[in-house]
Amino acid sequence: MSEIARTLDAALAFLRLGWREAAADRFGLLGRVLLYSLPVLIFGAIWRATPLAGSGHDAEQLTWYVVITEAVIFAPGFVFREIEEDIRTGAIESALTRPLAYGLARVAEEAGGTLFRLACLGVYGAILARVMTGVLPIPASAVPALALAMAIGAMLALLFQVAIGFLTAWVGTPAPAYWIWQKVMFVIGGLFLPLTLYPDWIREAGIATPFAALLYHPASLALDASPQAILGVLGWQVFWLAVAAVSVTAIATAATRRFIREGV
Numbered sequence: 001m002s003e004i005a006r007t008l009d010a011a012l013a014f015l016r017l018g019w020r021e022a023a024a025d026r027f028g029l030l031g032r033v034l035l036y037s038l039p040v041l042i043f044g045a046i047w048r049a050t051p052l053a054g055s056g057h058d059a060e061q062l063t064w065y066v067v068i069t070e071a072v073i074f075a076p077g078f079v080f081r082e083i084e085e086d087i088r089t090g091a092i093e094s095a096l097t098r099p100l101a102y103g104l105a106r107v108a109e110e111a112g113g114t115l116f117r118l119a120c121l122g123v124y125g126a127i128l129a130r131v132m133t134g135v136l137p138i139p140a141s142a143v144p145a146l147a148l149a150m151a152i153g154a155m156l157a158l159l160f161q162v163a164i165g166f167l168t169a170w171v172g173t174p175a176p177a178y179w180i181w182q183k184v185m186f187v188i189g190g191l192f193l194p195l196t197l198y199p200d201w202i203r204e205a206g207i208a209t210p211f212a213a214l215l216y217h218p219a220s221l222a223l224d225a226s227p228q229a230i231l232g233v234l235g236w237q238v239f240w241l242a243v244a245a246v247s248v249t250a251i252a253t254a255a256t257r258r259f260i261r262e263g264v
Contacts, residue, residue, distance in 0.1 A: 018112025060133040064222035075118035083165025103252035142225035149218035159244040169255035190216035213240040
């Protein structure tokens with residue numbers, strides 16, 4: 001077995017471990033579902049009570065939009081905190097001696113848990129939105145593309161968190177960086193409002209950012225699920241996923257070198 005094959009096999013083992021751990025955490029999943037329901041129900045009611053004439057969207061579409069963005073943002077855990085704890089306690093030292101790189105192992109394990117939670121929230125959210133709106137704004141043929149776009153969005157959120165967690169090597173605590181990233185993502189990513197409702201200059205600047213690829217682009221399929229729209233969404237997401245993967249690799253490598261050179 002080649003080195004690449006062994007690495008992939010080990011990463012898949014961590015991914016399956018993360019999936020099983022998330023599946024076993026039933027109370028955690030229940031709490032996440034309850035929290036997820038609140039913004040969906042609140043914003044569903046807001047959109048039904050808001051005059052939307054001239055916006056190009058209706059209350060049903062915008063309810064589905066929030067269902068999608070909230071599922072993506074609720075699926076990942078808080079891996080940046082776990083990485084911070086490993087670094088601050090020195091637990092990362094033993095992990096660095098393992099054949100599989102610490103960063104890759106973390107990403108793979110968290111990806112398994114994230115995908116499990118995303119699947120659960122996606123199914124639950126679809127049922128909830130259908131009950132609330134009575135419609136399915138996305139053609140059945142576009143559902144696989146939507147599922148893929150949501151998965152990529154969740155993986156982008158996960159990679160951002162891993163990068164923020166490794167900042168502990170230089171800044172002591174990455175919490176402020178996480179708070180800034182989170183707030184920018186909520187606004188520029190279009191967590192509650194699609195970028196199509198923003199002023200032109202914000203929309204044009206935001207739509208090309210990784211924050212939009214994380215939230216707005218997958219959820220925009222509830223507004224337009226044409227083949228051209230799907231290609232545009234996946235194009236932006238794949239681009240930013242590649243950039244994020246390279247960036248996380250560079251940050252993790254730099255942090256590892258610092259640990260080896262200076263200790264944890």
